[in-house]
Amino acid sequence: MLTLNDLHRQNLILLEAVSGSRAYGLATPESDTDIKGVFYLPRSLYYGLGYIPQISNETNDIVYYELGRFVELLLQSNPNTLELLASPTDCVRHRSPLMDAFKPAWFVSQACRQSFAGYALGQIKKARGLNKKIVNPMPSEKKTVLDFCHIVQGAGTVALQTWLDANGLTQRHAGLVNVPHARNLFALFYDADGSRGYHGIMQKNSANNLALSSxxxxxxxxxxxxxxxxxxxxxxxxxxxxxxxxxxxNETRYRNTAAHGQGYDAKNMMHTFRLLETARDIAQYGEIRVRRDNRDELLAIKNGAFGYDALLARAEALMAEIEALFDQNPCGLPEQPDRMQAETALVSVRGQLYGV
Incomplete structure (x- = not known):
């Protein structure tokens, strides 16, 4: 099995760059150093049965893509690989001249609308879900089916447990039968001394359905x-x-979320805006701009300086701007990446690596 150490020891690395917050210009003293790169397989693994598409550490802070997998992801408009190919010069630790064969312009297309902006929209939805979990924590004790049962009274209903308590009854002595042609409606019978062997309304707390009786x-x-x-x-x-x-x-991020009191994962929200702004750059300028020029603004989002609702409204406005730019297409972006050019370059580079 090929390891991260093997990539360095056997000189298999074609591209290696610092990624993440340090590449975006958003690093703080607490930031980790993320690394991404591209490697090629030794001849025996590439031609044999040992193909490996990706190698990473346990936390995925360090990730290397096999050359073919890297090109495949570029053709899918994958943000991680597009940003790696467009890494700022000061973040590049090693770059083989062979990587010059792959032109960033081949991979910038209308498909980036979905991969960047669409993904960011998914993160906004995720933030809404997280907000719900933080603001409305659920009790550790799980509710039972009894909590979703009501007794019909006149034109209304009353909660089952309230009705049982008011009448001095227990659910264990009740018996239920389905009411024909009425979905989830049951006739309730009661056996005070338990002699009839009714099964109760619920046989155990973990039950997912009501019990029925004869x-x-x-x-x-x-x-x-x-x-x-x-x-x-x-x-x-x-x-x-x-x-x-x-x-x-992530407990550290959760504590940070609790500390700023805004009810959302602020780091995730910061990266959501970074992705949206990158999508806007693609539509407006036709290129991937990894280094962000509004560091203070993005870090303010990370620090919880803005209210949740205000950020969502701002994100939706930015999304509308991005959609309009992609529709107008001022840079003449193609619909899809240039697969023919990318594949030709891949075949050529592989030929140089393996001597064929």
Whole structure:
């Protein structure tokens, strides 16, 4: 298995550059140093069965793309690889002359509208979801199906537990049967001494459905129960999502979010605006501008200087500007990257590397 150390020891690196916040001009004393690069495989791995498309460390702070995979991602208008190809000169640690075969202009196209601006829009939606989790934390104890049950009373309903408490009843002694032609509506029967063997409304707290019972002929229902099954299913999805977020969240960024009190992941929001501004540059100037010239403004977003709603409104206005620029297409951007030129260059470079 090829490792990061092998890339350096065997001189397999074609391009290596500092990426991330240091390339964007947004680094602070706390910033890590991210590295991205391009490598080629030893002949035995490339021609054999050991093809490796990418090598990275555990945290993905260091990522190298195999040459063919790099070109493939460029043709998909992938922001990471486009920014790597357009790395500022002071960020480039090593660049083989072979990399001059790949011209950045071949890969700048209308497709960047989706890969940059569309991705940023997805991050805005993600920020909305995070805001909901932060502002409306969910209790650790999961609700049960009983919390989504109501008893029909006249033209309205009352919560099941409220009704049980008011009448001195327990759900374990109840029995339910479906009401024909009425979705999630049940006739509720009650057996005070438990002699009829009713199964209750819920057999265990982890149940995802109501329990049904066999009711003797001639019994009269005590009440009618409505179960909001769709609401319960939606709640279960939100609860699972919240628990996953709690388990996997970056604690440092979460504490920073809590500290500035704005209710959003400020670092993620900063990069959202960076992506949107890069998309605007592509539409307006026809090139990838990695280094941002509004460092103070972007760092202010990272520090939580702006309210959540104000930032969302600003992002939506910027998105509208980007859409208009791509529609006007002042630079004459092609619809897609130039695949023919890129593939010709790839074949030529591979020939020089492997002597064919």
């Amino acid at each position: 009711i003797p002929a001639g019994e009269k229902p005590l009440a009618y129960l409505s179960f909001n099954q769709d609401g319960y299913s939606s709640y279960c999805r939100e609860y699972a999502s919240y628990q996953t977020w709690q388990a996997e969240r």
